[in-house]
Amino acid sequence: GGRLRDGEMLFGNAYIALQGKPVELDVQAESAPGQGWRLPRIAWRDPGALSASGSAALRGDASIEALDLQLDSPDLAPLRERYLSGFLGLAGLAQLELSGGLDAQLSLRGGDLSQASARLREVRLRDAQGRFRFDGLDGTLAYSDAAPRESELSWRSGALYGLEFGATRLPFSSDHGEFRLQRAISFPMLGGRVGADNLRLRPPAGGKGLDLRFGLNLDKLDVGQLSKALDWPAFTGELSGRIPEAHYADERLELDGGLAMQLFGGTVEVSSLAMERPLGVAPTLSADLALRNIALESLTGVFGFGSITGRVYGRIDSLRLVDWQPTAFDAELHTEKTRGVRQRISQRAVQDLSS
Numbered sequence: 001g002g003r004l005r006d007g008e009m010l011f012g013n014a015y016i017a018l019q020g021k022p023v024e025l026d027v028q029a030e031s032a033p034g035q036g037w038r039l040p041r042i043a044w045r046d047p048g049a050l051s052a053s054g055s056a057a058l059r060g061d062a063s064i065e066a067l068d069l070q071l072d073s074p075d076l077a078p079l080r081e082r083y084l085s086g087f088l089g090l091a092g093l094a095q096l097e098l099s100g101g102l103d104a105q106l107s108l109r110g111g112d113l114s115q116a117s118a119r120l121r122e123v124r125l126r127d128a129q130g131r132f133r134f135d136g137l138d139g140t141l142a143y144s145d146a147a148p149r150e151s152e153l154s155w156r157s158g159a160l161y162g163l164e165f166g167a168t169r170l171p172f173s174s175d176h177g178e179f180r181l182q183r184a185i186s187f188p189m190l191g192g193r194v195g196a197d198n199l200r201l202r203p204p205a206g207g208k209g210l211d212l213r214f215g216l217n218l219d220k221l222d223v224g225q226l227s228k229a230l231d232w233p234a235f236t237g238e239l240s241g242r243i244p245e246a247h248y249a250d251e252r253l254e255l256d257g258g259l260a261m262q263l264f265g266g267t268v269e270v271s272s273l274a275m276e277r278p279l280g281v282a283p284t285l286s287a288d289l290a291l292r293n294i295a296l297e298s299l300t301g302v303f304g305f306g307s308i309t310g311r312v313y314g315r316i317d318s319l320r321l322v323d324w325q326p327t328a329f330d331a332e333l334h335t336e337k338t339r340g341v342r343q344r345i346s347q348r349a350v351q352d353l354s355s
């Protein structure tokens with residue numbers, strides 16, 4: 001028993017940096033010849049930041065055989081630098097801003113998560129790079145690798161890559177190592193609605209990484225608001241679509257199905273969507289696009305060069321964006337004769353396109 005005045009500790013990916021703020025420590029430990037250590041009592045008191053108590057069993061190589069912990073944090077803000085930098089850095093979230101309160105319980109068996117629950121109190125998460133934000137996270141989360149457990153979480157508002165969305169409630173259930181959404185949910189976004197269903201999450205276990213699956217619905221999102229938020233040209237129209245299943249594993253997100261945008265009197269259909277490192281360094285996106293009956297006069301008017309008229313059809317296949325900048329694609333575009341629509345290009349447009 002005693003006090004740690006300062007110091008740094010590294011256990012696997014867990015990096016603890018006390019930063020000159022003392023903590024109270026109380027540990028009981030025992031071992032037998034040829035066996036690892038048992039810790040019948042662990043108590044860690046970091047006033048205003050984190051209190052932890054529980055027990056543990058360590059193997060001969062000091063890896064965790066069993067761990068039971070109760071955690072309480074009245075203020076999550078100092079946890080990033082003092083306790084979470086190792087984990088957040090690996091996830092590409094080194095500058096994640098945290099606030100609010102949390103108390104939690106967790107159990108590990110054989111090094112894998114067995115049981116866990118958390119009570120969130122007005123938690124706010126904000127990515128410093130602007131990739132996401134959640135405000136007013138409140139409620140409980142519960143995970144089980146055996147008997148069923150139920151929980152419910154809500155948020156007041158949030159944003160994804162600058163796209164604001166509204167409040168919703170998420171009822172969850174968990175058993176046999178899987179975390180599931182009990183029913184479909186939806187929330188307002190960009191003048192329409194975004195819905196999710198069939199969410200299933202398996203945390204890392206047995207040498208396998210995180211595995212996440214979910215369905216996604218987009219209903220009449222305003223492309224004008226989307227263009228403004230992403231600093232695109234002033235496109236107008238609607239975005240709708242259904243992704244029956246999105247699958248995230250090994251830092252890769254693959255989306256089945258497709259999306260359709262009603263733009264400039266025609267349709268843009270997006271398929272074969274996939275993302276690598278969506279929250280990591282240099283995220284990449286790949287997709288195929290099909291264009292049908294797009295009014296060129298309206299399209300070219302947005303870009304501010306000379307006039308082109310006609311109805312355009314074609315494909316943009318194997319499109320690849322790295323850090324949201326295009327690096328490759330294979331495109332074929334053409335106009336088709338349409339009654340009442342002239343197919344013309346102005347001299348200014350020829351000059352602007354050439355230069």
